[in-house]
Amino acid sequence: MPDLRIMEDETLSVGRLRIELLSGLTVALALVPEAVAFAFVAGVHPLVGLYAAFLVGLITALIGGRPGMISGATGALAVVMVALVAQHGVEYLFATVVLMGLLQIIAGALRWGKFIRLVPHPVMLGFVNGLAIVIFLAQLGQFKVPGSMENTGHGMGGGEWLAGAELYTMLGLVALTMAIIWVMPRITRIIPAPLAGIGVVAGLVIAMGLEVPRVGDLASIKGGLPEFHLPMVPLTFETFEIILPYAVILAAIGLIESLLTLNLVGEMTGKRGGASQECIAQGIANTVTGFFGGMGGCAMIGQSMINVKSGGRTRIAGIAAALFLLIFILFAAPLIEQIPLAALVGVMFMVVIGTFAWNSLTILRKVPFSDAAVIVLVTVVTVKYDLAIAVVVGVIVSALTYAWNNATRIHAIERDSVTETGAKVYEIQGPLFFGSAEGFSELFKVSDDPDVVIVDFAASRVVDQSALQAIEAIALKYEAAGKRIMLRHLSRDCHRLLTKAGHLMVDSDDDPDYEIAVDYGVRTGVLGAGH
16 A cells, blocks of 8 residues: 555654745745746646646645655656647647546556666666756756747747846856855755745845846746636547547656656655556646646656755655645735746756766766666757657667677587486576577587487576577477487476476476476477478
């Protein structure tokens, strides 16, 4: 059963509550410009992004798989949504988000979240580095003249850059924010350093009346409570055909980013598990969001890092962040809109510095070349395309590299048998699978071998259908030459695989559970290896 307690490891105290609430407030302030910017990327109203940040953040905080994680509207999803909105309108987006959520619930119910363990560590490093760079590039848009949609995304699109005194003031305030965040923990931890940085810089800008871009220059965040809204789309198979491809892509991207963030937060907080529960939570959150006019979302690595490093360790921080965001929308919009973007950019730049795996730059020369290449590849693809493609590419390259390395390991030690007079033994070393099947067949000297040949699998494993095919092919060659081949020392899993295929010919009592050594004949013609 999932652990949905508000507090996992300690009792609620005034000190813990203060830390969690202040951490939630810091996260909420950082969520505002991100949600607005990603709404612009997707081509929808800013409130659509803010509502998604509130609803997804609240629901995943309540029932998610890992306390401390923050979810909301993200750029990785927004770049996929923009084409759908442009072609079919925002109502189709809401319907897509509902279907996306249902697919994620199914993935969680089937416990597919466990497959995230197949992501190798080099892919994780590339994911972290790539997202750090994406977060950095996204902040560059704030150095452009406010009021242009091109300022969003990776920050590298069109639009006029700030210049002169405005630019220098902006850079100075960003540097001041970063300095405060760096120094604050050395002075006191009563207030989270990012919140202190935002507060001091905002107070300075407002008191001095500095003319710098502020949150309100992006868009007004004032609004009401999200209202229940059925997506206004025809309930036809044609509609399903339109939204299904987008829903599948969005569900996959959302789960991959969420589960990788879950692992990263888990490493920082010393927690494990919760992958399937996180899938279900993301699914429920997106389904609900689609019915309340939100653009959907997933876990946000930047805001999650802010929360964890500000001391947020329980569900209270995530819940507080969502509720603070709603308060901003309902009551505090005029105040929040006065916060300078420079302060929030400074916070995100410190997140970039803390998120980027700087040790990966030094270990590139120490790890195998294939792992170093995967780190760089995943980083580049994450920045250039999107996270889902990067992770899939990284896993495929890692898997192929692993397969090749294992394929080249197979060899045989040849010796005369001590139990069968005149027989020859091939002691197979290394796994027998699709990558090594050809190398396995090249180990045998059929024409030169005696009438009885024993293939010893004590140091090997029979893995897949290609391995079965290779064994049958070798047996056919010996059979055609009038010779007999036997298999020895099969492990239990290999025994089951060969028995299921129908290859084993047992002429004596055999009980593999008691590890009785039996030599097996090979029944040929099962898989048609000779054709």
